[in-house]
Amino acid sequence: METLLLSRGDVERILDMKTCMDAVEHAFELHGKGLTQMPAKIYLTFEKGDLRAMPAYIEGHAGIKWVNSHPNNRERGLPTVMAVLIYNDPETGFPLAVMDATHLTNLRTGAAGGIAGKYLARRDSRVIGFIGCGMQAETQFMALKEIFDIEKALCHDISSKSAEKFAGMLHKFGVDAEITDAERACRCDILVTTTPSRKPVVKAEWIQEGLHVNAIGADAPGKQELDPEILRKGRIVVDDYQQALHSGEVNVPISKGILSPESIHASLGEIIAGIKSGRESDDEITVFDSTGLAIQDIAAARVVFERAVELGIGRKFQFFS
Numbered sequence: 001m002e003t004l005l006l007s008r009g010d011v012e013r014i015l016d017m018k019t020c021m022d023a024v025e026h027a028f029e030l031h032g033k034g035l036t037q038m039p040a041k042i043y044l045t046f047e048k049g050d051l052r053a054m055p056a057y058i059e060g061h062a063g064i065k066w067v068n069s070h071p072n073n074r075e076r077g078l079p080t081v082m083a084v085l086i087y088n089d090p091e092t093g094f095p096l097a098v099m100d101a102t103h104l105t106n107l108r109t110g111a112a113g114g115i116a117g118k119y120l121a122r123r124d125s126r127v128i129g130f131i132g133c134g135m136q137a138e139t140q141f142m143a144l145k146e147i148f149d150i151e152k153a154l155c156h157d158i159s160s161k162s163a164e165k166f167a168g169m170l171h172k173f174g175v176d177a178e179i180t181d182a183e184r185a186c187r188c189d190i191l192v193t194t195t196p197s198r199k200p201v202v203k204a205e206w207i208q209e210g211l212h213v214n215a216i217g218a219d220a221p222g223k224q225e226l227d228p229e230i231l232r233k234g235r236i237v238v239d240d241y242q243q244a245l246h247s248g249e250v251n252v253p254i255s256k257g258i259l260s261p262e263s264i265h266a267s268l269g270e271i272i273a274g275i276k277s278g279r280e281s282d283d284e285i286t287v288f289d290s291t292g293l294a295i296q297d298i299a300a301a302r303v304v305f306e307r308a309v310e311l312g313i314g315r316k317f318q319f320f321s
Helices: 008-014 016-031 072-075 104-122 136-147 162-170 230-231 241-247 250-256 266-272 294-311
Strands: 004-007 041-043 050-058 059-071 083-088 093-098 126-130 152-156 176-179 188-193 212-213 234-239 264-267 285-289 315-317
Touching: 004 294, 008 104, 008 294, 016 050, 016 104, 016 136, 016 264, 016 266, 016 294, 050 285, 050 294, 059 294, 083 104, 083 294, 093 104, 093 294, 104 136, 104 234, 104 264, 104 266, 104 285, 104 294, 126 136, 126 294, 136 162, 136 188, 152 162, 162 176, 188 294, 230 250, 234 266, 241 250, 241 264
Parallel strands: 004 093, 126 152, 126 188, 152 176, 188 212, 212 285, 234 264, 234 285
Antiparallel strands: 004 315, 041 050, 050 059, 059 083, 083 093
């Protein structure tokens, strides 16, 4: 048997946001029903970043992603996040594919934010605030525009160059993009935070009733972007309870006793599956705490592999000849 090797270019040809969102939403639903296997992430932590192993099994499909997070990589001309995924046949363990998962990671993280917005944000949301204007902001926008008619974006980044580049991209989609400070960026319907911060960058007094927050940046122990008071006031929805407690937006306030695990209302999968409620009123504050799940990766990788085989994309290689 041969293993299919898929480059980033191959994956980009195959996987688009709409397709990724459909796969990820289904994966969340199965996870909410307890029909997946997903051990906790394993971390190797270094001075300038970390590496993470992320295995999962979902609906007869399995694999593992090996991914880094090095915030200063841009200075070296490298992406902040790079990933490789091994996609296996559960019956034999054979590696059906080895694929670049950098594009896949970016899309599936954006997809989760779009799906969270679908279930948690007000239906009439039109103004999106962005704190952090890198690649993740772009994919969050791409997903949210699948759900909402976005008219205006308020953009803030500590790098003016990143903010300008992001605003330029939004203008191409006909969105009125304004570069502004962090407080002004919070005067929106949906707030997206995608920073690597280890201290709050969003203050509670900036938050208005009815806001939905996609808190994306906190994905490792010690990271946080939101004033804990925002979480105390809001309805907290996580992608996964165990990962959120360990490395999500809630990890710091819970470790300090500001919040308790019982402060978490639901997982996104439980809401999609109809087990728990989503937004219940237009004036409540909702927060989606996204850590990034391996089931998202495997669900997206399944689409990539099946389409690659169908279209004859990729290169075959014999690892065990």
